[in-house]
Amino acid sequence: MLAGACSAMPLVYAAEDLTLPAMQIEGSNEYVDAPSVGYKGNPASSTTRLGLTDKQTPQAVTTITRQALDDFxxxxxxxxxxxxxxxxxxxTETDRTExxxxxFDINTFQYDGVGMPFVGTVLVGDQDLAEFEQIDILHGANGLMSGAGNPSATVNFVRKRPTETFQAQVDTRVxxxxxRRVDVDVSxxxxxxxxxxxxxxYSHDKGNSWMDxxxxxxxxxxxxLAFDLSDADTVTVGFSQHNSDSNGSTWGNLPLVDNDGxxxxxxxxxxxxGQPWSYxxxxxxxxFAELKHEFGNGWNATLTATGINEKQDTNMMYVAGVSGDEASVFAAHTTSEAHQLLGDAKVSGPFSLFGREHELTLGAAYGRTHQKAREYDAVEGxxxxxxxxxxxxxxxxxxxxxxxxxxxxxxxSDTQKSLYAGARxxxxxxxxxxxxxxxxxxDASGDxxxxxxxTRAHGKVTPYTGLVYDLDKQWSVYGSWTKIYSAQYNLGADGKLLAPLEGKSMEAGVKGSLLDNRLNLTAAAFKTEQQNVAEYAGLVDGRYVYNPMDYKSHGVELQASGEALPGLDLLGGYTYVRIDNDDGDRARKYVPTHSVRGMLTYRLPSLPKAKVGTRVSWQSAVQNDNNSAIRQNAYALLDFMASYDIDSNWSxxxxxNNVTDRKYLLSLYNSATTASYGAPRNxxxxxxxxx
Structure with missing residues (x-):
């Protein structure tokens, strides 16, 4: 079995909605779960688990709003x-992404605050965003919400919900x-x-690619469907079908060096x-089914249960090495099926202590996955x-x-159970x-x-603590500390599973809310540590083996989001990060040291029906950890957009995209000596x- 084989890599599961009703936290001008406006996102209550606004959260938070998704x-x-x-x-491939x-790797995608980590830090396919209102990214480790994961970030998908007033939208594009794509949304x-x-x-998306x-x-x-059973009880049920079919798919990518380097x-x-027969x-x-109950006096509870069934079917081929005009390849047909059951129960509300009002959240979570797969190889060996x-x-x-x-x-089978408690x-x-x-x-068992x-690990506690000090109504400073624990299923060179991955993250920063709360600013400094990181060490009997490594990283993040001027919306930021190994040498060089990301749109005052905008992405040079000849120089990508509102209904x-037609490699992730080129101008x- 080839280590990069699709059947050995994880499936991606989604847990469904778990949010609190919109409510206002004492001392804040923002509402938890209030709709995001423009590019200024309000993180969902499920993102921090405690129902905190961005300013009240002692970690950096990024929200990509529905308006930003639609504009670009x-x-x-x-x-x-x-x-x-x-x-x-x-x-790293056409249909797998880290x-x-x-x-550090992001290995936790959550859906309205609930989900199990990836079994290997990789996304299979591409999660379509038609079902979601916004995406929240909570930076750093999050032991309280995730329990198991990495000190990197937690991505939370916030699902669209049924509305009390009628609305409809149909979007068609080529x-x-x-x-070609068509989106239909009726509520x-x-x-x-x-x-x-x-x-x-409903969404239908189909097309070819710049890749052969x-x-x-x-x-x-x-x-x-949402049912108000009483003034205090609401039940929401839902079902979704997501089919992703790709042809000409790649297992690995283009070899960048031959067997001689x-x-x-x-x-x-x-x-x-990719071949005509690969797919x-x-x-x-x-x-999913969800029950929300209001007890009164600000106390409420949410109970949710989710079932997921996922099937994969693949024909794939991998290029293991090139010598002259000859290539060594590995090809396989794989089918797999996975079933997952998720449950979460949470109760939260205010309480009084020493003459002050505080907030408390208590909860329990359960998740179980059963996965089966079989692989058929092209040749014996x-x-x-x-x-x-x-x-x-x-x-x-x-x-x-x-x-x-x-x-x-x-x-x-893989089972996770947890109890959690948090207070403000x-x-x-x-x-x-x-x-x-x-x-x-x-608890996990099988083969x-x-x-x-x-694995068997009980009673592992991941603590979280943070302080937020309000300098005034606009500015606050904060600090936080948290840990992460995660079992690993990668084999070491001795043939045994690696020890659990453990990490911690420390962060300090300042947050501001300016221009009547229309613009949010964040500046954060962070330091993270991670032990027993699985680093690829080679192939043994056709399987990947890994060495456990320890790393430290530190850096700075700057971010702005919201309306900087009347009609001028933006989301952007700068990141500096350095990763060092135990010897203090720079490591994981495929991660850019400097990066800038930004989206900006402007509604023209002289032509208010028209909007123009740009999206920019720049990163410093990166290189392969094992071969310095494999290198991607610093590059920038620039996109433009223009829209026009024909009338109140039509636009x-x-x-x-990539207006300068920049040629660049998509990734030099980990020790990989393969990569593909990104999309040209389109x-x-x-x-x-x-x-």
């Missing part, structure tokens, strides 16, 4: 996180490489009193190792030699995929202490491609109808 026609999470300050998108922040009351509400969301032979089709359908040059950025199909069904020019031309014949064995299977104490009118902890238990998939827009044109 961002439809997938990979493109969205490319716009988020401090996040680096490492697209993300890093503050030098783009370069025969791309409103189903009874005269609006005590029953519904929402239907690669194409995709995504179909999303989601339905939600000499660079390989490609004549076109469209070059790809990656991912179909996911999610169903896995590897065989082919012509490398034929690989690039897509001329390889489809193998028969006849060879399998007991070591070419997965069958394991008002020590003084202008000083607040946030403290909490999560007690985590992990994965001939190796035991096992049209044009987006021009255009998106759309027409939107709203009611």
């Amino acid at each position: 026609k961002i439809t997938g999470i990979k493109d969205a996180l490319r716009s988020a300050p401090s996040v680096t998108v490492e697209q 993300f890093t922040s503050r030098g 783009s370069s490489w025969d791309g 409103g009351p189903l009874t005269s009193t609006a005590n029953v509400r519904g929402r239907f969301i 032979r690669y194409s995709h089709e995504r179909n999303v359908a989601a339905g939600l 000499k660079p390989i040059h490609y004549g076109s950025r469209s070059s790809s190792i 990656w199909n991912l179909h996911t069904q999610r169903a 896995g590897y065989y030699d082919v012509s490398f020019p034929d690989v690039l031309a897509g001329n390889l014949a489809r193998p028969s995929f006849l060879f399998t064995s007991d070591t070419n299977t997965q069958n394991f 104490f008002s020590l003084a009118d202008d000083l607040h202490w946030i403290v909490g902890a999560r007690m985590l238990s992990l 994965s491609y001939g190796s035991d998939y096992y 049209t827009s044009v987006n021009l 255009v998106v044109a759309s027409v939107t109808w709203k009611y």
Whole structure:
């Protein structure tokens, strides 16, 4: 079994909605769960678990709002996180992506605050954003909310909900490489009193690519119903189907050096190792039910249960090495199926102590995954030699995929249980202490491609604490400290599972809310530590083995979001990060030391129906950790947009991406000596109808 095999890599699961009703926290001019306006996001209550606003949270928070997503026609999470300050998108294959922040892997995607970490820090496919109102990124470690994960960032998808008034939107667009997409979103009351509400969301996205032979089709359908059983009780149920089908998919990417370490040059950025018979199909069904109850006096409870079923079917090929015109490849057909059950119960509200009002949250969470997979290889032993020019031309014949064995299977269960508690104490009118902890238990058993998939860890406590001091109504300073614990399923060189990954994060910063709270500013300094990080050490009997490494990182983040001037919306920031190993030498050099991300739009005063904007992404040079000849120089990407409101219902827009036609590599993640080129200049044109 090849270590990069799709069947050995994780599936991505989603847990569903868990939010509190909109409420106001004492001393704040902002409402928790209030709708985001323009580019100034209000983090959802589920993002911090304690229902805090951005200013009240002792960590940096980034919110990518629905307005920003619509302005720049961002439809997938990979493109969205490319716009988020401090996040680096490492697209290592056509259909698998890693993300890093503050030098470490992001391995926690949550959906309205609930979810289990990835089993390997990788996203399969691309999470379509049609179902979501905004994306919140909580920077740094988050032991209280996540329990298991990395001291990097937590990404929380905030789901759209049924509305009390009728609204509808249809968006159609065409783009370069025969791309076309249609989005439909209809929501409103189903009874005269609006005590029953519904929402239907549909999206169809299909197109080719700048990469030879690669194409995709995504179909999303989601339905939600909300029932007000009484003034105090609301039940919400929902179901979604997400189908992602890709052809010409790649396992790994273009080899950048041959077996002798000499660079390989490609004549076109469209070059790809994907074959006409390679594909990656991912179909996911999610169903959830949620009950919210208001006890009165500010106390409320939320109970949610979610079931997910996910199937994958793939034909894939990997180029293991190149010598002259000959390539050693590994090809396999893999099918897998996973079932997941998630549950979360939470109660929160105010309480009085020593003459002051404070906030308390108590909760419990449960998650169980059962995954099965089988792989059929092209040849016995896995590897065989082919012509490398034929690989690039897509001329390889489809193998028969006849060879399998007991070591070419997965069958394991993974269970996580936790109890958590958190409080926001008002020590003084202008000083607040946030403290909490999560007690985590992990149990896993089964096998994965001939190796035991096992862990047992009970009573692991991940604490969280932070202070926020309000200098005045506009400015506050803060500091926080938190830990992370996560079991690992990577094999060490001795054939045993690596020790659990542990880490901690410290952060201090200042936050401001200016221009009548229309503009948020954040400046943060951070220091993170991580032990037992799995670093690729080579192939043993066709499987990846890893060495445990310790790393430290430190850096600075600057961010602004909101309306800087009348009609001028922006979200942008600068990040500096340095990662060092135990010897104090710079490590993980594929993470840029300096990066700038920004989106800006301006509604023209002389032509108020027109809006223009730009998106910029710049990063400093990066290189491969093992071969300094594999290097990506500093580069910037520049996008333009223009939109026009024809009337109150109709609008049209044009987006021009990578306007300078910059040639660049998508990623040099980890020790990989493969990469593909990013998209050249391209255009998106759309027409939107709203009611």
